[in-house]
Amino acid sequence: MKLRKIALIALCLAVCFLSCNKDDDDGTVPVVEVRDRGEQQDKDKDSLLKYFATHYYNSSEFEAITNPTIADLKITKLADGADVPDGSTLLEKAMETNLETKEVVFADTNYEYYILKLKQGGGVESPTFADNVVVKYEGFTLDDAIFDSAVSPIGFDLTTLVPGWRKVFPQFNIAESFVENGDGTVSFVNQGIGVMFLPSGLGYFSQAQAGIPAYAPIIFKFELLQTSQNDHDNDGIPSYLEDIDGDGEVFDENTDEDFDARAGFIYNYIDSDDDGDGVLTRNELERITYVVDTNQGEQEPVLDEKVEFEVERSDNAGVITIKTLKIVDSNNNDVDDYLEKDVTTNYNE
Template identity: 35%
Template structure:
């Protein structure tokens, strides 16, 4: 991203989604205060929602139409599908409007996953002539063929709204094409402070709120630091349902969140070495990784106990590798346990 992002925005509309203010260490000095612009953006968004209605087809392709004088169409602002979330960012509380046209029937996505999406980006401009108000819409990006976008690398508004939806399913046709079904589909209205703010482009002026219609077809779980633990498990306490609304956890306080840190607890041992275990199969010693959480039941076809997630620190020997030990000896299952890769006092070598 950085300066490269601005160049890419000029030459390729696809990357208009990527943020130039998140996670790359660059701080653009805003010409105007965030809170001042947010008030203006919110007014513009509400005016648009009050004066427009939407239609969409069976594939959830959305069209925005201005309500004519005397029109009886239901404005966006009065739709049952309209909802909001609040996020405290830039020391202000943003209110983000979105339409959940369909939630989706598949998996939940998180803000550290990669999303397979199709979308359309729209900006609007209000003009008043002889007491007549007209809205001009401009489509600045239109990707109806799904593409992969990592949610920690796009504008902040996307990383907040997309995780409120689920993926769908797909079928492969006889001609090799893919048909997507039951995907999450919606519309988001993003204030400029969570989009491009003061960074203007040839297609998006500075301080411009944006609208995106989107469909979430699929997802890919990511492991940013390649330590054998999915980033979604390292972002925050899995017992906290709101953990993705907050800053990512940094266990050792070194300035790098756990999902980007190769030594989460700062004990001098790589996280990936602390979540490994070995087992013997056919006389051969094999190294593998504990899952974050073990399976509900053991698979008898595997030579190890599938119920074991990453264990906490333990002191007693494991009596039998085929039997789940008691919590006194080792804790592989308690969801609230302090896993050994996050316990600085717990260092290799380990017993499996």
């Protein structure tokens, strides 16, 4: 899978010289110039808009299928001088309906990207930008060359993928249900389906990949099938909530500024002691136990998911025991205990 993590620190490109004669044309490895992100975004936007003006999709045929998949979706280049076939929609025309323009700030740059929303997905859940997803997908460039695909369901951690995936998937719902087939495969019903059109800055930017040149916008057809919440450091706080500044990324949050010579910065979402006070983050969260007797008509508590998280439950003949962890600001200074080094309340003692 090509969707490797792209760090938010500046790219550092090295020039490698081979031991050879100065006159040998093969003596150096070409260097990719690091371009200004804003200028490159303008170029990528122009390229994507030109793509929309020259490509159409089989809209009527796709919409007529009861439970379509990305295999049913055909995006085709319009021949010079030809008209869009009946039952198809030019992507440029779709911008008036279901081809949505989105804006996001990433790496201090204002980006526009596009989502062709075909099916929202009938499931209740949507992933956050830091969760796991199960998907099918097909990736291709603006010249319609496929560089990667998964025809069977495959799982990924969104924090390890190109930034565009973290921006797009939270806007879709998972499948409504699934059916286990007799041959060991699974069929999903009413899954989220779309196409994302990403500028290079939300893809690989200057890092060329197999089949993807540097600074190339990229496109993905996808089906969102399932999701599960991540707590990468098992500290009791879901990883997406360790994005303190709310920018949709977890690679710029490092409260205690700790660093490992081999691993690099230890960001909060992978740091079991976020404030470096010697007390594990998990132990600086309040432990709460709820006992709900459904036989007596009692209802489960409604948790504020921004500060309290279920970690365990059991059901004994209708008596449900729910254990949670809750973020605490014990001195009411608007800094949570697990982020304040001077506060070392240990709820595990």
